Amino acid sequence: xxxxxxxxxxxxxxxxxxxxxxxxxxxxxxxxxxxxxxxxxxxxxxxxxxxxxxxxxxxxxxxxxxxxxxxxxxxxxxxxxxxxxxxxxxxxxxxxxxxxxxxxxxxxxxxxxxxxxxxxxxxxxxxxxxxxxxxxxxxxxxxxxxxxxxxxxxxxxxxxxxxxxxxxxxxxxxxxxxxxxxxxxxxxxxxxxxxxxxxxxxxxxxxxxxxxxxxxxxxxxxxxxxxxxxxx
Amino acid sequence: xxxxxxxxxxxxxxxxxxxxxxxxxxxxxxxxxxxxxxxxxxxxxxxxxxxxxxxxxxxxxxxxxxxxxxxxxxxxxxxxxxxxxxxxxxxxxxxxxxxxxxxxxxxxxxxxxxxxxxxxxxxxxxxxxxxxxxxxxxxxxxxxxxxxxxxxxxxxxxxxxxxxxxxxxxxxxxxxxxxxxxxxxxxxxxxxxxxxxxxxxxxxxxxxxxxxxxxxxxxxxxxxxxxxxxxx
DNA sequence: ATTATCGTTTGATATTTATCAAGCATCCAA
DNA sequence: TTGGATGCTTGATAAATATCAAACGATAAT
Numbered sequence: 436x437x438x439x440x441x442x443x444x445x446x447x448x449x450x451x452x453x454x455x456x457x458x459x460x461x462x463x464x465x466x467x468x469x470x471x472x473x474x475x476x477x478x479x480x481x482x483x484x485x486x487x488x489x490x491x492x493x494x495x496x497x498x499x500x501x502x503x504x505x506x507x508x509x510x511x512x513x514x515x516x517x518x519x520x521x522x523x524x525x526x527x528x529x530x531x532x533x534x535x536x537x538x539x540x541x542x543x544x545x546x547x548x549x550x551x552x553x554x555x556x557x558x559x560x561x562x563x564x565x566x567x568x569x570x571x572x573x574x575x576x577x578x579x580x581x582x583x584x585x586x587x588x589x590x591x592x593x594x595x596x597x598x599x600x601x602x603x604x605x606x607x608x609x610x611x612x613x614x615x616x617x618x619x620x621x622x623x624x625x626x627x628x629x630x631x632x633x634x635x636x637x638x639x640x641x642x643x644x645x646x647x648x649x650x651x652x653x654x655x656x657x658x659x660x661x662x663x664x665x666x667x
Numbered sequence: 668x669x670x671x672x673x674x675x676x677x678x679x680x681x682x683x684x685x686x687x688x689x690x691x692x693x694x695x696x697x698x699x700x701x702x703x704x705x706x707x708x709x710x711x712x713x714x715x716x717x718x719x720x721x722x723x724x725x726x727x728x729x730x731x732x733x734x735x736x737x738x739x740x741x742x743x744x745x746x747x748x749x750x751x752x753x754x755x756x757x758x759x760x761x762x763x764x765x766x767x768x769x770x771x772x773x774x775x776x777x778x779x780x781x782x783x784x785x786x787x788x789x790x791x792x793x794x795x796x797x798x799x800x801x802x803x804x805x806x807x808x809x810x811x812x813x814x815x816x817x818x819x820x821x822x823x824x825x826x827x828x829x830x831x832x833x834x835x836x837x838x839x840x841x842x843x844x845x846x847x848x849x850x851x852x853x854x855x856x857x858x859x860x861x862x863x864x865x866x867x868x869x870x871x872x873x874x875x876x877x878x879x880x881x882x883x884x885x886x887x888x889x890x891x892x893x894x895x896x897x898x899x
Numbered sequence: 900a901t902t903a904t905c906g907t908t909t910g911a912t913a914t915t916t917a918t919c920a921a922g923c924a925t926c927c928a929a
Numbered sequence: 930t931t932g933g934a935t936g937c938t939t940g941a942t943a944a945a946t947a948t949c950a951a952a953c954g955a956t957a958a959t
Contacts, residue, residue: 815944816946853947855946856945856946856947873955
């Protein structure tokens with residue numbers, strides 16, 4: 436494993452404050468692997484063998500039922516999945532696939548659980564991380580239950596613009612059909628929703644989003660920290 | 668605070684394995700209060716002052732946006748809310764109201780955070796609890812995104828029957844309009860969905876549910892541990 | 900016992916969302 | 930350069946879901 440990877444992972448809140456020796460234990464047992472696009476890394480229902488860390492590339496988390504499939508999240512560097520399953524030694528509730536060539540660090544779940552039992556700083560960091568994940572999921576539920584699909588799209592764009600530093604134009608970082616699935620709508624309806632947003636000063640050409648009248652969009656989106664702010 | 672309450676709370680997974688002295692610290696700082704129905708106990712957006720434990724009665728967690736409101740969960744003895752906000756010292760993402768006369772134990776969030784820093788057994792229990800909550804929320808998201816409202820209702824009934832020990836008849840424990848909101852539908856459509864379920868061998872008279880042909884209902888519901896089993 | 904209130908049900912209608920089919924655009928490999 | 934393949938868009942239609950209005954029924958307060 437490259438030293439630069441190790442150093443990068445160490446900066447994550449999850450590993451930042453843990454004991455040097457215990458971090459070493461995790462790193463010694465770790466695997467680094469590069470995967471081509473469209474590889475299924477984990478499958479829902481299977482036991483969680485590893486805590487995955489995305490060092491490079493993009494991973495999609497998705498879930499299925501009765502022939503349907505939905506995108507639950509997109510994980511980019513330096514994101515991890517799926518901590519809850521690793522800690523509880525429980526089956527994964529989601530599957531994961533690479534969307535592009537991706538490099539991942541795999542920490543054996545058993546090692547993570549062992550270090551969790553030993554290193555109380557790590558345990559505390561895990562608490563904070565899980566609380567964060569839980570709150571994110573609650574926000575997502577509110578988003579789904581309280582808003583229509585076009586309102587969800589509007590808020591997604593508002594948020595992405597903030598993440599792009601407030602730039603008038605920015606690029607969508609996922610395929611539209613995956614964005615649609617994430618937002619809980621079909622690709623067809625995303626296409627139509629985008630058209631509707633033109634009257635709110637939004638134009639989307641390919642992956643390029645331009646927001647000409649942010650006030651109009653905000654007036655539709657009505658964003659709220661308790662749903663839309665990942666930090667809140 | 669009554670000794671019987673203390674003993675009961677001590678049996679919760681969250682408090683079971685913690686240090687006696689630290690548990691004492693929590694109990695010493697605790698308040699016990701009985702509330703009439705329809706009292707708003709916490710408000711979304713407000714800081715989390717207490718970890719609430721429902722000892723008697725029923726509490727509804729709900730969220731609002733732009734004039735809309737949705738039921739997020741129902742908490743009964745011995746359930747707690749909202750651990751993630753308490754631990755992160757973050758604002759509550761949901762509001763809570765009593766649905767009936769209810770007795771609650773309130774642990775000051777600051778105490779909980781302090782003991783969490785001190786008692787590693789408590790910290791580990793919090794990890795398990797948060798992981799559980801997170802997974803529950805993910806399952807709920809899958810339920811919402813992958814199923815239609817009638818499928819959600821069907822699965823809810825299947826689950827409630829299991830919780831009723833498999834009895835052919837059992838009672839709904841919440842008002843229908845709240846059940847509707849929890850399931851992400853209107854009260855009117857819940858009423859119609861119940862009618863539709865008659866052809867699947869389900870009759871609901873008032874709060875009394877009777878399932879005459881479980882096979883037919885199961886065939887519609889297609890329950891799946893990765894969505895419907897709270898233990899999984 | 901009576902009235903008032905509130906939850907539930909039903910019907911009519913509107914809106915939202917999905918599905919199906921076709922054409923268009925883009926990208927990549929032969 | 931040229932086919933595919935795949936993703937995106939558009940139109941037509943169907944299904945799911947929400948809204949509005951009214952009636953009904955249970956419950957609680959007077």
